[in-house]
Amino acid sequence: MTDLHGRVLRDARVFSHGPDRTPLEVRVDDDGNFVMHGVGAGPEVRLWIDEDDHARLRLHDICVFPNQVTDLGNVAMAQGHRIRLRAVDRAGHPIAGAMLTCEFRYRHMAHTVQQNGPNSCWTTDERGMCTSPMLGLCDHDLFIEADGYRRVWVPNDSQPLCGTVDLGDLVLVDEPLIVRGRVVDEAGLPVAQARVEFCLGEIEPTQSADDGSFQLVTWDGTRTHAVTASKRGYTTAWSGEEDDGQITIRLEARWILGRAIDVTTDEPVHVVSMQLLPMYRGPNGELLVAHCSETQWEDLGNGRFQIGFRSDGEYRLHAVCANGLEGRFDLVVPEDRQPPPEFVVPCAEPVNCDENDNDDRETERELPLPTRDPVCVTRWGWARRNAPNMDVRRGCATHAASPVTWLWCERDKLRFPHGSSGPWFTVDAPGEPRQWYHISPTQDDGFLPRPTGSLRGRVMDIHPDLVGHVWVVAFCNAPILVESRVDVDGSFFFPALPVGIYGLRAGDDSCKTLFSEHEALRLDEFDWAANPWPGAVRVEVDAGRHLEEIEIQHDPTGVHLGVCVPRKQRATKYLFKSDLDVRSGCKCKDQLAMFPRQLDCPWCGCGWRFTCSSCRETYVIAEVRETDLTLEDIGRRVLDHDLYGELTDDEVHEWCASMERALEYFEVGDLVAYLDGTHIPLDATRIRFDGHYARHELNELPQARARHDPAAVDRILGDAEYWRHRAHEQE
Structure with missing residues (x-):
């Protein structure tokens, strides 16, 4: 274990799970090495690595072979940052014992976020303060909760790459979140007895009243809640909701009626499950079927059913019926969204599928492997890859990572479901580089090697603080998406890519939507050769050819989270409570002083x-x-603590200007007193000035005298007659 500059990390902790989900944990030794025993063999062993001064690292796609030692080599960890905040109620009083939870995340192709190891929890102290462990760049969600207060999400969009960011005061609300609204149909008429519930969470659902109204109550304020409404005869609809707002959920009667029959007897057959799968055109114009879809359907009895749809387009209906029968039916919903007339789904016993089918069957094929050693075979293809499956890993090069199916084999022949053959297979063997193969759906002579090439390049204009957070993705008009972490010097390397045209893009961990699912699936085959991806660098990989010196700009498009890269700048001078203070009720340390707001009773x-x-x-x-x-x-x-109402930029700029003037002549370490609108050095003598309220003439400040005579400051400045006697003339 090292940092990005090769320095050994001696305090890192490595976590994983055994075959029976038993937690495993080891620490690195003084040389930075670790050995973990008890890890089950498999194609996707996961490790989590924590170190006090670096962001959590996830190793996701490790192949561990039976009776083999898997050497990961040098694994580098990137820098991180900490979060500091103070929990207060609406009156500004600190909340002690509030629990802050950090849910660690990792990214698949920078747009899918999933759980990344165990959460971390810590509580606020008696002042409401807490500081988080080391966090990575945009790889976590923070939540805070306390008894009697609404659970809230901690905003942390603008993040530094190192150091500590102070989020200031976080106000917790002691009232539940109430969501009110109405459920109506397409004509705007109320829909009664519709089931209304939050999409997320474990809140009990409710039903709409006769006038369509509903109310949901939750103490979970961590997100903008999505509310769904559903009722038989309508498609499920949802709406976003803000705090205490009124929403309207409109249900649409979008249903298709059908009937399932047994083709051998022409009798209706009971439907057990139903899927309506959208179809789309692949990169070569072929018709492909998505294998993930939320399907709403109802059994109407006697083989009849109704199924909901949301938009126009082509669909494939897949019905599983009683007695092991299955049926499929392709239909088109026109642009006016009017459903087709009732149709019949012929059902029969399933048969083996051909190369163009997307369903896996129970029958198996057996092919000899290219090696007699234990291998891990990964099947790639359009059939089941409806979203990129990419692991963004810092510090360690990542290989091809959009697997469709892992096929684990410990013998010299491989059995796999008939119909799972496709154009792309990869084989990993111990100590060998990954190899690409093709399996013909008809030939039984084994794996046919895919010719490959390699490429090496450099990402330009990377900010030094982003090193370790940048990666390059290579993608083509086939189900290939591979990733490589960019090295400290900006270089990247793809050792083996199948022959074809690729687009290369560079991004960092803050780019959540750099590659969208729509772009990944619906590539235009006619536009690909000229423009493989907007903003991408186009390269052509030939068999046995090695491409060098490819340059990519680190300027990704997509939505950023406003990451704040630290800039070298002069530290800010400001006032803090002195350790020499007297006559104080404050017990805090290292807390900012508030600019006094003087009233007419100084x-x-x-x-x-x-x-x-x-x-x-x-x-x-x-x-x-x-x-x-x-x-x-x-x-x-x-x-924010001192004003009522909304704070404007002009007020902030005016305050900054006045503070710059007030502190202009002070140096770090100076002791300061405040008197009637003026900041004065504590050791000043022969003081003469006109303040906001009065004219002052003092040989020394009462605050300075109070260090020897604590009652002096109250005796002098706490006396109303002192001020009234010296007050300016009032109009």
């Missing part, structure tokens, strides 16, 4: 005390220190 303390931005207690002596926060960040934080 003797109460608003004319000569600072306020802590954390606990709201006051004190009289502050110290100038450096902070990584910008003055604008500080201003937004302290003004």
